[in-house]
Amino acid sequence: MRTHFTAIFVVAFLIAGAFASSASAQDYAIDRGSLIIGGTASLTSQSSSFSDDRRWDLRIQPSTQYFVTPNVAVGGSVLFQAAGIGDDANVFVGAGPAFSYYFGGQDRSVYPYVSTSALVVGGDQELYRGDASAGVAWMVSRNVALTGEGFLEADLEDTSNNIFGLRFGVRVFLW
Numbered sequence: 001m002r003t004h005f006t007a008i009f010v011v012a013f014l015i016a017g018a019f020a021s022s023a024s025a026q027d028y029a030i031d032r033g034s035l036i037i038g039g040t041a042s043l044t045s046q047s048s049s050f051s052d053d054r055r056w057d058l059r060i061q062p063s064t065q066y067f068v069t070p071n072v073a074v075g076g077s078v079l080f081q082a083a084g085i086g087d088d089a090n091v092f093v094g095a096g097p098a099f100s101y102y103f104g105g106q107d108r109s110v111y112p113y114v115s116t117s118a119l120v121v122g123g124d125q126e127l128y129r130g131d132a133s134a135g136v137a138w139m140v141s142r143n144v145a146l147t148g149e150g151f152l153e154a155d156l157e158d159t160s161n162n163i164f165g166l167r168f169g170v171r172v173f174l175w
Contacts, residue, residue, distance in 0.1 A: 026067075026175035027106060027175075028105065028106040028107075028108075028175065029111070029139065029142075029143070029145075029173040029175055030067060030070060030071055030073075030102040030104065030105075030111060030173070031067060031070050031106075031175060032067050032068065032069050032070050033066075033067060033175070034066075034067045034073075034173055034174060034175035035064065035065070035066050035067075035173070035174040035175075036063070036064060036065045036066075036067075036073060036075070036100075036171050036172070036173055036174075037063075037064050037171070037172045037174065038062070038063060038064075038145075038147070038169055038170055038171030038172055039060065039061055039062035039063055039077075039169050039170070039171075040059075040060075040061050040063075040147065040149070040167040040168060040169035041058075041059065041060050041061070041167065041168065041169060042057075042058075042059045042165060042166070042167035042168075043056075043057070043058050043059075044056065044057045044165060045057075051085075052086075053085045053086030054085070054086065055083075055084070055085045056083065056084055056085075057081065057082075057083040058081065058082045058083070059079065059080070059081045059167075060079075060080045060081075061077050061078065061079050061080070061167075061169075062077065062078055063075060063076065063077035063078070063098055064076065064077075065098060065100055070105070071101055071102045071103070071104075071105075072099075072100075072101055072102075073099070073100040073101075073102070074097070074098070074099050074100075075097070075098050076095060076096060076097050076098055077095065077096065077098045077117055077119070078093070078094070078095045079092065079093065079094040079095070079119055079121060080092075080093055081093075081094075081121070081123075090123050090124060091123060092121050092122065092123035092127075093121070093122060093123075094119040094120055094121030094122065094127075094129070095119065095120065096117055096118045096119040096120055097117065097118060098115060098116070098117035099115065099116050099117070100113055100114070100115040100116075101113060101114050101115075102137070108139075109138065109139045110136055110137070110138050110139070111136070111137040111139070111145070112134075112135070112136050112137075113134070113135055113136070113137060113149075114132075114133070114134045115131075115132070115133045115134075115135075115149075116130070116131065116132045116133075117130070117131045118130050118131075118156070119131065127155060127157070128155070128156040128157055129153055129154065129155055129156060130153070130154050130156050131151060131152070131153045131154075132151065132152050133149040133150060133151035133152070133167075134149060134150055135147055135148055135149025135150065136148055136149070137171055139173075143172055143173050143174065143175070144170065144171070144172055144173075145170070145171045145172075145173065146168070146169075146170060147168065147169045147170070147171055148166065148167075148168050149166070149167055149168075150164070150165070150166055151163075151164070151165055151166070151167060152164055153165075
């Protein structure tokens with residue numbers, strides 16, 4: 001698992017670094033050559049009439065992406081997750097490539113976007129997860145955006161195991 005995690009992480013950041021070295025001056029946050037450093041966090045808690053134990057899930061997912069063309073960003077993300085039922089808990093770590101499309105152009109303070117990623121996640125067992133999201137990046141300053149997004153995450157080996165939710169984060173646009 002550590003080999004997959006390390007390889008995916010290194011490849012994603014080498015690709016972003018290769019593109020960044022050829023960057024020219026950018027005119028706005030989502031222009032070609034801009035770089036995003038950010039992440040999201042989510043916390044869920046669930047109870048059930050079938051059990052007295054509460055199910056919980058905490059996720060922190062930092063990421064970086066590079067705009068290869070205006071509006072189109074590629075890069076990678078890392079997942080840190082703790083999840084449990086009652087007093088039993090597991091910790092998971094994963095990494096993988098990410099792709100985003102931001103709508104809009106220059107002179108915008110709000111950028112709607114769609115994103116997708118694939119993660120190799122390790123814990124008790126190795127899992128393969130796909131993630132799709134749609135959200136909004138609200139620029140609170142020239143370089144900083146607050147984000148909110150709805151997401152669907154699916155286990156790529158067992159598609160009956162899906163998670164829908166909301167997550168929030170911060171992104172720094174370097175341009």
